[in-house]
Every structure is written in structure tokens, then in C-alpha cells.
Amino acid sequence: MYGLIGKMRxxxxxxxxxxxxxxxxxxxxxxxxxxxIAKDAQDADAIWITETWKDQPSHKASLSLPSVQAAIAxxxxxxxxxxxxxxxxxVGGHGLAH
Amino acid sequence: MYGLIGKMRxxxxxxxxxxxxxxxxxxxxxxxxxxxIAKDAQDADAIWITETWKDQPSHKASLSLPSVQAAIAxxxxxxxxxxxxxxxxxVGGHGLAH
Numbered sequence: 079m080y081g082l083i084g085k086m087r088x089x090x091x092x093x094x095x096x097x098x099x100x101x102x103x104x105x106x107x108x109x110x111x112x113x114x115i116a117k118d119a120q121d122a123d124a125i126w127i128t129e130t131w132k133d134q135p136s137h138k139a140s141l142s143l144p145s146v147q148a149a150i151a152x153x154x155x156x157x158x159x160x161x162x163x164x165x166x167x168x169v170g171g172h173g174l175a176h
Numbered sequence: 177m178y179g180l181i182g183k184m185r186x187x188x189x190x191x192x193x194x195x196x197x198x199x200x201x202x203x204x205x206x207x208x209x210x211x212x213i214a215k216d217a218q219d220a221d222a223i224w225i226t227e228t229w230k231d232q233p234s235h236k237a238s239l240s241l242p243s244v245q246a247a248i249a250x251x252x253x254x255x256x257x258x259x260x261x262x263x264x265x266x267v268g269g270h271g272l273a274h
Contacts, residue, residue: 112269114266114272116264164183166215173208
């Protein structure tokens, strides 16, 4: 499996709008076993995205999906920047789609 | 929902053993919607745990479960320390148990 944990910062006041775009654009991605979008509890503009993929090529391919391309185009003006980004190899647990 | 993203560092060479203990002890926790254990891709001793809970009390209650208590007791000697820890409010996505 292939995993990513990353932080994104929305333009001030735009976090909910950005989250709605992300949820909409990432609902159906082949090879995606989990994709959780979360608000940072301390930083009012920050979003955490935790992704688990079947493998790295599945993640790479997802970036070309029309729904993901549309979300990137629509969301970009609302993104102020990116924070921490950790690459992982998920090994198991609870909540992974099959 | 209530979420945690945290890094744990195993004693050198003990990461796989620690992961096995964690997987075993956290398989069945009431109110847990997702619990993904991952190896850090860059740091050979580091583990990332990403948790999504129905609410914060469910997470707190899990720490008293016999299976979790046993995993803590068994895993503690293999833990070298803890790294980053982020508290979140998950809002949705793919891969959350119902």
C-alpha cells in the first residue's frame, strides 16, 4: 500500500468551501482504499488529508482523473499553501476499503 | 468526529514487532471509524497512526479496553518515543466505517 498524510492551508475563511470541493472531487478514485479529510483542531484554516492507496501508481493515476482535475482547478484559488507532508507505507488497520 | 494523526518511533529494528502488537490490540474498538497503521517511508523506525473516531469520548474510552491496555503493556518496551501529534476534526471522505 502507499500512503500520504498532508496539510493544506485554505485562504482565510475559505476552509469549508475548500473541503466541500475536495470531498466532491475525490469520492470515486480507483485504487483508493481510504481518503479522510479533516479540519485541524488548532488552526482554523488548516486541513489534513490522509490517503491510503493500493499502490503508488494508483495515486499517480488519480491526479489525471477528470473529477480530480476539476477539483484542483476549482480549489486552487482557495488554497493559501501546503504544510507538512509525510509519505507512508500503510500496513493495515481498520477502515480500509477492499 | 474526532481524529488523531501521530508519529511513534520504535526502538531500532523493532518497528515490525511493534506494528504487530498495535494491529492486534486495536482491531475491535467501539466508536472507531478508521485506524490505519503505516510505516514512515523515510524513517526506518517510525510509525504513523491515523485515527478517526465517532467522537472524543469514544477515543478516551478505548484507552481502558483490555485489548488496548494489553497492547500498551506489551508494546511499551519497544517504543523509543513519540513525534508529531495532530488533533483533527474529520469531516468526511472515503473509507470510514459506519
